[in-house]
Amino acid sequence: MTPVTAEAGEPLRVVVADDHPLVRRGLRGLLTGAGGFAVVAEAEDADGAVAACRAHRPDVAVLDLRMPGGGVAAAQEVVRAVPGTAVLVLTMHRDPVLLRAALAAGARGYLLKDAPAEEVLRAVSAVAAGQLIFDPGVAGFVVSASATAPAPEALLPELTPRQVQVLRLAAGGASNAAVAARLGLSLKTVQNHVSDLVAALGVQDRSEAVALARQRGVRGPSR
Structure with missing residues (x-):
């Protein structure tokens, strides 16, 4: 070959x-x-x-x-x-x-x-x-x-359950504002969660975190 x-x-x-x-x-x-x-x-x-x-x-x-x-x-x-x-x-x-x-x-x-x-x-x-x-x-x-796909929490063991929720929505294409509205949080709180999960995953920014999540098989929730 x-x-x-x-x-x-x-x-x-x-x-x-x-x-x-x-x-x-x-x-x-x-x-x-x-x-x-x-x-x-x-x-x-x-x-x-x-x-x-x-x-x-x-x-x-x-x-x-x-x-x-x-x-x-x-x-x-x-x-x-x-x-x-x-x-x-x-x-x-x-x-x-x-x-x-x-x-x-x-x-x-x-x-x-x-x-x-x-x-x-x-x-x-x-x-x-x-x-x-x-x-x-x-x-x-x-x-x-x-x-029998594993739960998102199993695919992102570095993150807290709330961080997984935020990143899963982001992986589905939601903006920070949309994530905040979906979870009933303030925009500032979501931004803090994003900063924390970026650090926990060892990536550079939100886009890299989303790319890593998708690579591991995490998909956004069905609408």
């Missing part, structure tokens, strides 16, 4: 995180040997994965779910701190609970470790291009995961 690259002539930059050295070595060999990919860093735990993504800002982070510190926690933090990095989960677990957690954390792909090498390469390219991709072994869980 011809992998999708971030820019013409430039390889996709990848961080690989797994607590098993043989897995990391195998992925590095597969990616670098295929051409069109560059493994810019490796990590053996969640903290290392997040640090590597902050430092290198790769196109894709390939994360194991069961590494020390937790792959779901790592995925959530990478999505929050480095929103330009797509997360691909590579795991041995066919578990709908883990799949739902990975999706809620912002992962764009969920692939099993027994997937063929060609499928791994395709998945890395696909998530980098903004696509969602799931292993056939868990495809049946995806519908279930969509049908």
Whole structure:
């Protein structure tokens, strides 16, 4: 296959995180040997994965779910701190609970470790291009995961319930004034909530907070 690259002539930059050295070595060999990919860093735990993504800002982070510190926690933090990095989960677990957690954390792909090498390469390219991709072994869980979407509070654990309400309305397109009217609050109170939630999420402004919320799957309430 011809992998999708971030820019013409430039390889996709990848961080690989797994607590098993043989897995990391195998992925590095597969990616670098295929051409069109560059493994810019490796990590053996969640903290290392997040640090590597902050430092290198790769196109894709390939994360194991069961590494020390937790792959779901790592995925959530990478999505929050480095929103330009797509997360691909590579795991041995066919578990709908883990799949739902990975999706809620912002992962764009969920692939099993027994997937063929060609499928791994395709998945890395696909998530980098903004696509969602799931292993056939868990495809049946995806519908279930969509049908039982997590509550907004679970998708935004950094925020208070009131901040979640405010951001959810903002993610639905409401202005601060409209949010105030909907919640029966003063405009100043809503502005304070927005300032607080922006700080809690570690983003620059309201627009980035809304973008992050939408990326995590938060949608505005139905009218």
